[in-house]
Amino acid sequence: MESTTPSDDGDRPGEAAPHRDGASPSVDVLASAASTLIEVEASPAARVVLAQVLSATLVAFTRTRSVRDPLPDTAAGSPEEALAVLSGIDQLRSSLSAMDATWQVAAEQRIRRADAQRGLPASRQGRGAHSEIALARRISPAASSFSLASARRLLQHMPGTVDSLREGAVTAQQASAVAGALSTASPETCRRIDELIQQDPQTLQGKGHKRLRSDIEEMVQHLEPETSQVRAERAARARHVTMAPLADGMARVTAVLRGIDAVGMMQALHSGAGSLRAAGEKTSAPALEADLLVDAVLARDPSAVRVTTQETPHAPRRPRTQPGLDVGIVISDTALLGRDDDAESAHLEGYGTIPAHIVRDSLLGRPPGHLRHGEDEHPDEQVSAFYRRLYTNPTTGELVAMESRSRAFPAGLARMIRWRDTTCRTPWCNAVIRQSDHVVPFHRGGSTSYANGQGLCVRCNLLKEHGLWVLAPLTGESAPSTASTPTSDGTPGTPGTPSSPPPAPSPPTAWFWTSPHGAQGLSWTPPLLAPPPPEVPPGPAPSSDPPPDPPPTSG
Numbered sequence: 001m002e003s004t005t006p007s008d009d010g011d012r013p014g015e016a017a018p019h020r021d022g023a024s025p026s027v028d029v030l031a032s033a034a035s036t037l038i039e040v041e042a043s044p045a046a047r048v049v050l051a052q053v054l055s056a057t058l059v060a061f062t063r064t065r066s067v068r069d070p071l072p073d074t075a076a077g078s079p080e081e082a083l084a085v086l087s088g089i090d091q092l093r094s095s096l097s098a099m100d101a102t103w104q105v106a107a108e109q110r111i112r113r114a115d116a117q118r119g120l121p122a123s124r125q126g127r128g129a130h131s132e133i134a135l136a137r138r139i140s141p142a143a144s145s146f147s148l149a150s151a152r153r154l155l156q157h158m159p160g161t162v163d164s165l166r167e168g169a170v171t172a173q174q175a176s177a178v179a180g181a182l183s184t185a186s187p188e189t190c191r192r193i194d195e196l197i198q199q200d201p202q203t204l205q206g207k208g209h210k211r212l213r214s215d216i217e218e219m220v221q222h223l224e225p226e227t228s229q230v231r232a233e234r235a236a237r238a239r240h241v242t243m244a245p246l247a248d249g250m251a252r253v254t255a256v257l258r259g260i261d262a263v264g265m266m267q268a269l270h271s272g273a274g275s276l277r278a279a280g281e282k283t284s285a286p287a288l289e290a291d292l293l294v295d296a297v298l299a300r301d302p303s304a305v306r307v308t309t310q311e312t313p314h315a316p317r318r319p320r321t322q323p324g325l326d327v328g329i330v331i332s333d334t335a336l337l338g339r340d341d342d343a344e345s346a347h348l349e350g351y352g353t354i355p356a357h358i359v360r361d362s363l364l365g366r367p368p369g370h371l372r373h374g375e376d377e378h379p380d381e382q383v384s385a386f387y388r389r390l391y392t393n394p395t396t397g398e399l400v401a402m403e404s405r406s407r408a409f410p411a412g413l414a415r416m417i418r419w420r421d422t423t424c425r426t427p428w429c430n431a432v433i434r435q436s437d438h439v440v441p442f443h444r445g446g447s448t449s450y451a452n453g454q455g456l457c458v459r460c461n462l463l464k465e466h467g468l469w470v471l472a473p474l475t476g477e478s479a480p481s482t483a484s485t486p487t488s489d490g491t492p493g494t495p496g497t498p499s500s501p502p503p504a505p506s507p508p509t510a511w512f513w514t515s516p517h518g519a520q521g522l523s524w525t526p527p528l529l530a531p532p533p534p535e536v537p538p539g540p541a542p543s544s545d546p547p548p549d550p551p552p553t554s555g
Contacts, residue, residue, distance in 0.1 A: 049099075056095035056166075061088040065168055091168035097175060098166035101151035107133055108148060111517060115467075128466040128516065131426075131459075135519035140429040141459055150179035157190035158182075160198035170197075170204055177209035181216035184231050189223045249358040249368065269293060329359055330419050336360065352422050409436040409448055420507075420526060421455040426464075427513055427521030431457035437464065439471050439511060451507045454523075467516035473508035474522070 037050060064070040067080070067087040074081040112126035134144030154162050154175065161178060164170040170178075178197075182190050193216065197204065204212065221228060241255045257265070273288035281288060331346035335356035344356040358368060409417070414436040424431045433455030440446030456464070510524040 060092035094168045097172035104151040131463045132515040135521045158194035160194045177213045181213045417453045424457040425454040426460040434458045435461045470514040472512045474510040
């Protein structure tokens with residue numbers, strides 16, 4: 001096929017080929033890229049994968065579904081060209097998602113076979129696959145676990161949907177919504193819905209993932225009425241509450257509740273906020289609803305809390321003086337007690353970095369968003385939380401390292417590590433810290449120290465011991481060139497062996513993770529408080545004269 005370079009005059013390619021000077025032929029970047037790829041030295045299997053990617057790219061941009069004119073039929077610089085590019089990218093994303101699902105399942109199967117060759121029992125084979133896949137895909141282990149389950153469901157029970165995804169007839173978001181809605185459905189139900197999608201793929205056209213998920217769940221209800229109560233019980237047991245930090249000292253709390261409870265709670269919040277507004281409250285209704293929710297959780301009557309079991313009833317817990325919330329805040333003395341400097345930050349346990357002025361204002365009873373109706377209004381009578389303040393050096397933001405001779409991390413040291421790490425230290429994982437881990441295991445000589453400690457979620461802490469995970473300290477600015485440190489016999493070394501460098505007295509710059517099968521990632525060690533940027537002395541006033549020409553360089 002002859003390739004032409006579109007001109008800038010807006011003509012559509014193919015209508016009139018632009019004239020070219022034979023003495024200075026233009027370089028065809030597409031042909032150049034293709035020839036470079038063809039020359040790549042790789043195994044036949046690897047070349048097949050690259051060919052599949054190229055074929056998917058060709059189909060996405062020449063047989064694009066969601067635009068009238070595919071990219072080769074558009075004029076350079078036209079709106080049609082831009083829309084064709086965006087549509088082609090989206091269709092290519094769908095095709096690559098199908099490949100991604102296929103290779104996720106293949107990776108899990110291969111890791112499972114490798115575990116079997118290592119002699120692991122069947123119950124433990126493939127247990128760490130999703131963590132290794134997460135490192136290779138640069139996502140969190142939790143997200144990898146859900147993605148792998150969806151890929152397995154699509155590949156095993158919904159081949160027609162996978163084919164539609166590969167062809168771009170189904171978007172990646174739609175395929176994810178379908179797989180998620182079928183997470184509790186039986187394999188037979190998955191196959192029946194897959195057949196319905198194959199018979200009438202237009203049913204997916206124009207539907208967002210929320211509407212599509214609702215439709216699929218309704219189909220599951222019709223196909224599996226006998227399991228409805230079991231599915232409802234399973235879903236209710238998975239109710240939970242999570243928090244995600246937002247900008248400017250705010251956070252989003254998400255609760256997964258029973259539908260009836262959620263509707264009742266929202267109605268109560270709406271009604272309470274409306275009553276306050278009718279009584280003259282100036283705060284907006286959504287903000288009042290948020291305040292009412294916080295008050296309902298933090299300002300409840302302590303006498304209402306009872307601990308009872310079927311065997312032995314207990315008296316009510318001893319009432320404690322309100323407030324009963326204990327929040328850890330790491331803040332420098334200059335930020336807390338010094339001049340009002342809005343440039344300084346603090347560190348809130350379970351949240352992360354927060355502007356220091358929010359801490360100061362909250363302690364004084366005037367948090368952001370607090371409205372005063374008159375100058376004589378007294379600040380809040382009581383602060384709504386106890387704060388544990390840990391002062392840090394305002395220059396370096398570091399604490400004195402702590403160490404223990406015991407195997408378990410003492411409570412104070414474990415809390416320091418949680419304050420420093422904020423979230424699970426596994427690369428790409430953002431889960432809440434639940435356990436304190438020895439980076440170099442204790443049984444291999446690792447110390448119970450601030451330098452050798454890290455906060456992990458339960459899942460990552462358990463899977464870190466599954467197979468040969470190598471964690472190497474990084475003190476420079478680049479990752480180690482090898483995945484692990486060899487031992488004297490040439491086999492990969494494990495953390496804590498004599499061949500591995502011992503942990504430094506202070507935490508290393510980062511830990512370089514390598515999974516049992518070669519996936520790699522970097523976990524930087526955060527300071528408790530980031531040191532303030534150095535002050536830049538004022539320079540001379542900018543000149544209006546043009547800058548001098550750069551000196552000539554030799555070839």
